[in-house]
Amino acid sequence: MRWNHPTDEGTAPASAGPAGIADVPLIERERLFGNPSRIQGRLSPDGRWLSWIAPANDVLNLWVAPADRPHDTRVLTDGCGRPIRSYFWSPDSRQLLFVNDQDGDENFRLFSVDVETATQRTLTPQDGVRVQVLGVSRHVPDYIVIGINDRDPRWHDVYRLDLATGALTRVMYNEGYGGFLVDRDLKIRLAQCPREDGGQDFFIVQDGGTISDEPFARISFEDSANTGPVGFTRDGKTLYWIDSRDRDTAALVSQSLDTGEIQSIAASPKADITGVMADPDTHAIQAWAADYLRTEWHVIDAAIGDDLTFLEIQLAGDVHVTSRTDDDRRWVVVNDPVTAPVQTHLYDRDARTLTPLFVSRPELVGAPLAGMTPLEIKARDGLTLTAYLTLPRGSDADGFVTPNTPLPMVLLVHGGPWVRDGYGSNGYHHWLANRGYAVLSVNYRGSTGFGKSFVAAGNGEWGAAMHDDLIDAVNWAVAEGVADDGRVAIMGASYGGYASLAGLTLTPETFACGVDIVGPSNLATLLDSIPPYWEAARRQMYRRMADPDTESGRAWLAERSPLSYADRIVRPLLIGQGANDPRVKQAESDQIVTAIAEKSIPVTYVLFPDEGHGFARPANNIAFNAITETFLAAHLGGRAEPFGGALTPSTVTVPHGAKFAPGLQDALLAKG
Numbered sequence: 001m002r003w004n005h006p007t008d009e010g011t012a013p014a015s016a017g018p019a020g021i022a023d024v025p026l027i028e029r030e031r032l033f034g035n036p037s038r039i040q041g042r043l044s045p046d047g048r049w050l051s052w053i054a055p056a057n058d059v060l061n062l063w064v065a066p067a068d069r070p071h072d073t074r075v076l077t078d079g080c081g082r083p084i085r086s087y088f089w090s091p092d093s094r095q096l097l098f099v100n101d102q103d104g105d106e107n108f109r110l111f112s113v114d115v116e117t118a119t120q121r122t123l124t125p126q127d128g129v130r131v132q133v134l135g136v137s138r139h140v141p142d143y144i145v146i147g148i149n150d151r152d153p154r155w156h157d158v159y160r161l162d163l164a165t166g167a168l169t170r171v172m173y174n175e176g177y178g179g180f181l182v183d184r185d186l187k188i189r190l191a192q193c194p195r196e197d198g199g200q201d202f203f204i205v206q207d208g209g210t211i212s213d214e215p216f217a218r219i220s221f222e223d224s225a226n227t228g229p230v231g232f233t234r235d236g237k238t239l240y241w242i243d244s245r246d247r248d249t250a251a252l253v254s255q256s257l258d259t260g261e262i263q264s265i266a267a268s269p270k271a272d273i274t275g276v277m278a279d280p281d282t283h284a285i286q287a288w289a290a291d292y293l294r295t296e297w298h299v300i301d302a303a304i305g306d307d308l309t310f311l312e313i314q315l316a317g318d319v320h321v322t323s324r325t326d327d328d329r330r331w332v333v334v335n336d337p338v339t340a341p342v343q344t345h346l347y348d349r350d351a352r353t354l355t356p357l358f359v360s361r362p363e364l365v366g367a368p369l370a371g372m373t374p375l376e377i378k379a380r381d382g383l384t385l386t387a388y389l390t391l392p393r394g395s396d397a398d399g400f401v402t403p404n405t406p407l408p409m410v411l412l413v414h415g416g417p418w419v420r421d422g423y424g425s426n427g428y429h430h431w432l433a434n435r436g437y438a439v440l441s442v443n444y445r446g447s448t449g450f451g452k453s454f455v456a457a458g459n460g461e462w463g464a465a466m467h468d469d470l471i472d473a474v475n476w477a478v479a480e481g482v483a484d485d486g487r488v489a490i491m492g493a494s495y496g497g498y499a500s501l502a503g504l505t506l507t508p509e510t511f512a513c514g515v516d517i518v519g520p521s522n523l524a525t526l527l528d529s530i531p532p533y534w535e536a537a538r539r540q541m542y543r544r545m546a547d548p549d550t551e552s553g554r555a556w557l558a559e560r561s562p563l564s565y566a567d568r569i570v571r572p573l574l575i576g577q578g579a580n581d582p583r584v585k586q587a588e589s590d591q592i593v594t595a596i597a598e599k600s601i602p603v604t605y606v607l608f609p610d611e612g613h614g615f616a617r618p619a620n621n622i623a624f625n626a627i628t629e630t631f632l633a634a635h636l637g638g639r640a641e642p643f644g645g646a647l648t649p650s651t652v653t654v655p656h657g658a659k660f661a662p663g664l665q666d667a668l669l670a671k672g
Contacts, residue, residue: 024368024393026641027434029629031363032427033622035060038358040086040322041332041344043067044093045138047325049115050346050357051096053084060084062096064115067330070346070357076113077120083616088133090163092141097123099131104580104612106130106531110146112163123166126150130533134158135182138280138326139234145171145186147179154535158188172209178536180205183232184283189257190216190229190239194536197221198543202229216260219245221543225418225448225455226250226272232257234282242273248451252276252288266298272449277304277321280328291449293374293386294318294423307331307349314354315345318424332357336424339369368393370433373400374423377476379469383445383457387473388421389482390429390439402480408487408636409438409477411470411503411511415494417458418544420447435629436638437489438482444469446544459544462523463502463560470499471507486512487636491628493517493614494584497575501562501592504569513572513635515628518584518613521566521592523557524548531582566595573603574631574661576624578611593656604631604657604664608650623650627661634662643667 035055042051044067051064056075060083065073076096077084087098094115099108110123110131124131124146132147143163147156155174162169172180172188178200181190188205195201198221204212219227226244230252233240237257244250251267266273268290275289279301286301287308295318299305311319317337324331331347333354341364346355359365375387395403410432414421421441432439443450444466446458458466470490477483490503490511497519504514520526527541527548534541546560547553558564573596577589589605596603606627608620615621626646633640643663648671658664 021392021394021436021639024434026639027364027367027369027430029431029622029625029641029646031361031367032431033625034618035083036360037362038063038344039360041334041357042087042089042323043325043330043332043346044089044115045091045326046093047327047330048093051087051089052344052358053087062087062098062113064096067346074118076115076118083618085616088136090141090144091136091138092163095163097133097144099133101612102580103610104578104614104616106582106612110161112166121166123161124148124168128153130156132156132179134180135186137182137184137186139184140186143186145182145188147174149533153532156533160186172205181229181231183236184234185236187236189232189236192536194539195221196539198540199224217255221540222452222456224540226452230276230285231278231283233284240276240285244272244452248453249273249290250451252285254285265300268292270450272451274449280324280326291420291422293376307347310352311347311354338423338425339371341365341369342425368434369425369430371400372423372426372429375401377442377473379445379465379472381465383454383469385442385444385469385473386421386450387440387442388423388426388429389477390426390433391482392433392436392438395438401482403438403482406478406481406484407438408436408512408638409440409474409483409489410632410636411474411488411490412439412441413470413490413492413496413499414441414443414447415492415496416448417444417446417462417466417495418448418455420449431625431629432632432638435632435640437632437636438477440473440477440482442470442473444473460546460556462498462545463506463562467499467502467506470503471510474510489513489515489632489636491515491517492519494519497584498562501573502560504571504573505562505565506568508568508570511571513574513631515574515576515631516589517576517624518578518581518589519575520584520588521561521563522588523561524554525587525591526584527557529585529587563592563595566592566601567599569596569599569601569603572631572635572660573601574606574628575603576606576615576628577608578613578615579607579609580612583613597656602657602660604661605655607653607655609653610651617650619649620651623647623652626667627652627664630662630664643670645670647671 038052038054040053050067054063057080061077095112097112113120129150135145149156157174158172160169177191178194179192183189191203193201200219201215202217204216223244230240239255242250243253250272252265252273255262271290271292277287287299289297315335320334333345333347335343341361344357370390373389377385429439478485490500497516500514500516503511546556593605629640
């Protein structure tokens with residue numbers, strides 16, 4: 001069954017809008033990047049409660065209401081600083097649990113809040129320690145299993161957390177294992193051990209914590225980005241894998257824990273299987289999804305086939321089932337039309353009724369949101385790259401791809417790099433298109449989800465073939481009449497920030513300007529400063545980049561580092577950084593700003609003292625985007641909303657180059 005269709009109502013042609021871009025109303029930054037009204041609707045396992053994240057004290061907090069009285073709402077948490085961005089239900093439906101850090105340091109603590117009393121507890125109060133949630137099961141209501149790196153920052157020991165008392169009991173010491181897999185009874189069944197060659201071995205864990213001497217499964221380095229266990233069936237006899245061994249794209253397979261026999265269940269020729277739906281009771285896989293240009297769901301268990309067909313018919317755009325009660329009678333369903341804000345519904349399987357619960361951003365209802373077009377682009381060596389193009393309303397004459405005249409364009413590069421871009425509502429696409437730009441996001445080689453050979457094509461190719469893919473995408477856009485050759489910007493975060501710096505140093509004449517958000521400038525210092533809890537992935541990173549312990553590796557890192565070519569920059573650059581970033585530390589931005597400034601090259605450096613790897617607080621995100629859009633308008637010729645008071649509620653500082661960003665000095669003075 002193909003659940004999602006690329007030609008549904010969610011992508012109405014932009015030509016249906018006003019006659020010209022200038023006639024399209026400006027969508028205020030606050031409406032796009034301020035706090036959403038409600039997100040992440042969930043049903044409690046017993047079906048009694050509805051929960052969600054929504055603002056209180058102008059900060060995202062947890063809310064709840066009886067499922068049969070969804071308007072009888074109560075706020076449960078009273079956070080005034082860091083927003084809550086994800087949470088989950090305790091299996092007994094009595095508590096909500098969530099993790100949060102301090103100002104972006106990623107030392108996540110685990111918290112709980114009682115649904116009836118709103119009593120909040122800090123379950124892992126240790127300083128400088130990071131928690132992992134390893135197992136939550138509806139079949140074990142009294143406790144969950146977590147990992148804490150309190151003894152050794154590199155490795156997470158396994159603990160049992162009593163949900164009633166908060167008591168922690170260490171179950172297993174971790175002496176060099178990258179992770180553990182527990183079954184539905186919360187027994188530790190597998191331990192994952194990183195190998196020196198970048199691969200990983202999985203070992204059986206016996207009752208009592210004894211780990212087998214011989215691996216149960218061996219995953220080569222080549223398969224490591226695409227292969228991993230998904231979970232056990234209820235009886236603990238079958239293990240599901242997403243598995244690329246002996247094939248290119250990762251398939252869904254099952255493996256007997258008794259015999260080791262593997263059986264193939266499903267596969268897709270162009271993309272890895274990336275999503276599954278499992279029965280809440282038996283945990284048998286009922287449906288699977290692969291995402292090439294768009295996500296497509298396929299049914300295994302006919303018991304839910306009619307439900308998915310009903311949802312596909314009733315809702316335009318992509319549909320996601322995000323929550324199911326233990327009895328599986330009710331689901332929370334999220335619908336993404338792309339050209340309208342995301343909507344959340346309650347689906348009653350018995351009555352076959354769909355009840356709207358909320359719209360995530362009601363202030364965007366009726367706003368001129370642009371559609372998104374999935375594309376294939378050929379790289380210079382013949383590799384096929386998937387990409388996503390958004391055109392401004394009022395600009396296109398031929399469907400989604402060709403505007404009336406070539407437009408200024410922003411190449412928006414995803415981070416990772418071992419993740420991917422996908423189809424769906426994207427606030428940055430909506431924002432930039434509304435400002436008059438074509439927006440293009442490209443899955444360059446090394447992106448995940450398209451098979452192991454596509455990932456491997458990026459090995460050792462930072463600043464080389466990976467960057468060539470981005471340049472090829474720009475050349476495609478120019479050749480197709482999408483982009484004005486002289487008005488293309490490059491912008492991104494994390495690896496996307498690196499790509500922006502590489503764009504302005506390695507290909508200094510290609511882009512009109514660049515925006516780097518928490519991007520590394522020196523690959524040697526990046527690898528030298530990775531967090532200790534990434535130890536299990538260190539060898540994989542070395543093999544996908546270069547080994548800094550070798551002379552050739554150090555030479556490669558210097559050759560591919562934008563810092564080495566800072567004096568080549570001739571186009572305007574804007575840099576955004578979080579002071580507490582544990583992945584790409586502040587020094588990565590500091591050092592390239594210093595190098596550029598020494599050459600008297602204009603660069604604007606924006607620093608947030610209470611942020612980490614990205615900007616979690618909406619006030620900070622809005623402030624940086626206000627600076628960004630005036631910067632882009634000055635160098636690409638698009639539209640910009642005036643600064644107004646955009647900087648006032650933020651913690652923004654500008655250590656260098658405020659004078660190079662139009663209007664920024666006055667906005668900083670107005671902030672006080």
